[in-house]
Amino acid sequence: MKRNLIRTHYLMCLFLIGALCLLTAEMQDASAQILDPDLVLYFDYEDFDGNTVLEKSGRGYDGEINGDVTQSNDGKFGKAAHFAANSFLDLDGPNVKAEDIPTEGMSLLAWINVESVSDMALFNARATDGTWLVHPEARGDGNYRWLNRGPNPGRTIFDIRAGENKANQWQHYAGTFSYADGLAVLYINGEKVGEEKSRLDTLIADNWGQGARVGFNIDDKRPFTGLMDDFNLWKRGLSEEEVLDIMNNGLGATLTAVEAQGKLATTWGKLKAN
Numbered sequence: 205m206k207r208n209l210i211r212t213h214y215l216m217c218l219f220l221i222g223a224l225c226l227l228t229a230e231m232q233d234a235s236a237q238i239l240d241p242d243l244v245l246y247f248d249y250e251d252f253d254g255n256t257v258l259e260k261s262g263r264g265y266d267g268e269i270n271g272d273v274t275q276s277n278d279g280k281f282g283k284a285a286h287f288a289a290n291s292f293l294d295l296d297g298p299n300v301k302a303e304d305i306p307t308e309g310m311s312l313l314a315w316i317n318v319e320s321v322s323d324m325a326l327f328n329a330r331a332t333d334g335t336w337l338v339h340p341e342a343r344g345d346g347n348y349r350w351l352n353r354g355p356n357p358g359r360t361i362f363d364i365r366a367g368e369n370k371a372n373q374w375q376h377y378a379g380t381f382s383y384a385d386g387l388a389v390l391y392i393n394g395e396k397v398g399e400e401k402s403r404l405d406t407l408i409a410d411n412w413g414q415g416a417r418v419g420f421n422i423d424d425k426r427p428f429t430g431l432m433d434d435f436n437l438w439k440r441g442l443s444e445e446e447v448l449d450i451m452n453n454g455l456g457a458t459l460t461a462v463e464a465q466g467k468l469a470t471t472w473g474k475l476k477a478n
């Protein structure tokens with residue numbers, strides 16, 4: 205009898221330990237739902253939480269609102285963010301993990317609806333050595349800009365200025381760069397408006413030590429003013445087909461559609477390449 209009781213206790217203990225392990229595994233799984241291995245930042249602007257805009261890549265780089273960034277119902281897909289001048293999302297650049305910093309390629313896509321034709325930074329990041337490593341901009345001289353740099357000094361990989369900057373209407377911006385292909389491309393509304401071969405054999409600067417922001421340069425220049433939706437940043441150069449898919453359907457729907465076909469989101473790039 206006593207022996208049976210001990211055995212029952214023993215089995216109960218085993219059961220509880222097992223249940224605890226399963227629960228822990230599930231919780232870890234839920235906290236590490238990375239949408240795509242190469243997707244670093246995704247702001248669909250559907251969820252604001254107090255002074256924070258939730259970042260949806262699964263990596264948890266939520267944006268802290270500085271100034272006046274508000275949710276708008278006039279989005280391209282659902283809701284958007286409205287940036288008043290001199291306002292931005294702080295992404296705490298120094299604390300972005302090394303493996304999430306794009307070095308071998310970068311793509312930056314967003315729907316924008318600017319309130320004037322002036323110098324506006326969609327996104328900005330600066331390395332510890334002072335390198336301005338990325339400039340995705342709508343510009344006051346009437347075009348758009350897409351640039352990446354390697355570490356200082358003077359390591360501009362490409363600097364594309366092309367397209368026609370138009371205010372008060374939705375425009376889709378998509379800059380891509382692949383180190384392996386040695387090629388950068390700028391698409392506006394899905395049209396290839398500029399293309400440049402790498403000027404230098406260098407990777408993009410590998411840290412955001414002086415900060416990373418959506419909507420305002422690190423030195424408080426080039427304020428983005430207007431609406432922005434479906435902002436996504438990648439650590440590889442997307443293909444033209446991928447750019448068009450995301451532009452037309454929104455990134456959320458694009459990834460969901462791929463998953464619905466029974467494919468993992470992680471195989472999306474390969475799937476599209478076939």
Ligand SMILES: [Ca+2]
Nearest residue numbers: 248281282283
């Ligand atoms: Ca949206």
